[in-house]
Amino acid sequence: MSFESKLNKGEFFIPECTECKKIVWPPAEFCNHCFGIVSLKEGPFEGKIMEFSRQNEQYFCLVEFENTIKIIANISKLPIIGQKVKISKCGINDGNYFFQVI
């Protein structure tokens, strides 16, 4: 299963190289370090809020996982820098990824 097919089912996995064990981000078939085959690591993962802003009533934040990868996600309450969060909802909508954290 690919990262996208999991994401499409609402599941967030972290792609990791089977050879060198590095996280491969953005998700890809092959490792950008050693070109090894990538497998999917199952969560739940704890993320950390790095930065945020707000559009209309919706907060969005930059979240880092595993000290390596970052995504931009929705969050319903006022975020705090350094706050620990986890993915509550994710998927693919009209070809675009979406992430929500709590």
Added chain:
Amino acid sequence: MNDMNKVGIVGYGITPFTKDDKKIESILLDSAKELFKNNQKINRDDIDAVLVSTNNNSKYLSPILSEMAGIQPKIAHTIESLCNSGTNSIVSAYSYIASGLADMILITGAERYDSPGQILEWDNSRGEYKHPIFWASIFTKSYKREFSISDEQLAIVSVKNHKQAKENPNALSKKTYTVDDVINSKKLTEDLRLLNCSRPCTGSASIILASEDKAKQLTDKPIWVTGIGQKTTSAGFTKNNSFSSMESTKLAGQTALKMANKNSKDIDVAEIHDAFSVCEPMALESLGFSVEGRGMDMINELHDTNNFKINPRGGLIGSGHPLGATGIAQTIEITQQLQSNAGKRQVDNPKVGLVHNMSAAATSSTVLVLET
């Protein structure tokens, strides 16, 4: 570097930036036509290469422009790198000339107001937040937090650049604004107002680069490209390590200044890629014009003393941002400044100028040093 041929700017053409709905081919020809009209000594038969800079999806634009302009070049192709396509084309042209593959090159950048280069679809790590206003909001928030800067302070960038654009007949903006106007303009996010943003537009800019011998034959005032630096750290925004400084700009700036054997203190006039207000202080700091967090002090002082040293044509915020044309328009501005030909925007007797052009949240930067 000494065994490479020297490369100079021998002519340019630029037309007003607008919201016109025109075909990309006509937009390209607009500034090329202007260039040949203003430089009658340039023989089109002597042009070895035609490079087109654009994010437009149309194909074969360089051969098309060549045919429309009556040129049969040896080398003809398009160069695309989102917002720094323009300076990327200048770097390619420089290399062709420095290596001896070409003697004289036409570089034309053009874009439509609805350019597909505004949104990088590939970068899915941003979820639903793919529009550039979101990376700009994160940069702004992060910069304000790290260095205790207010929205009112950042608004000065927009006030200054609109003021300077008013002296640029080709600028999209014709108005001046106050700090209040900026902080009360349409709210895009909590950290970004409409007047903090450069606006996509329709525009075209052309420049001719030539070898030393050709340049000296064709103009009394050649401007030499003496420094080039480029760095790409990633394609995706979320790969940036800092959101309050520009890593690729730091590295590209160091490379360019080193090649020119110059220091940031030697720069008399500069075009800085102010895609959003926060980019101007961040870039000034990353280029070494100011220490970290103090870029706004420099901008304030320049604004208060009506000194046009940074972004004399009004930057991207005042001039408008036709992506593929921007880097070339910036280079034309510095050329005009160094030739003392910048009208009411003229900076006092500049000898050394710098161009900073970047893409996609500073994941890629190009810096050029130009000299008389």
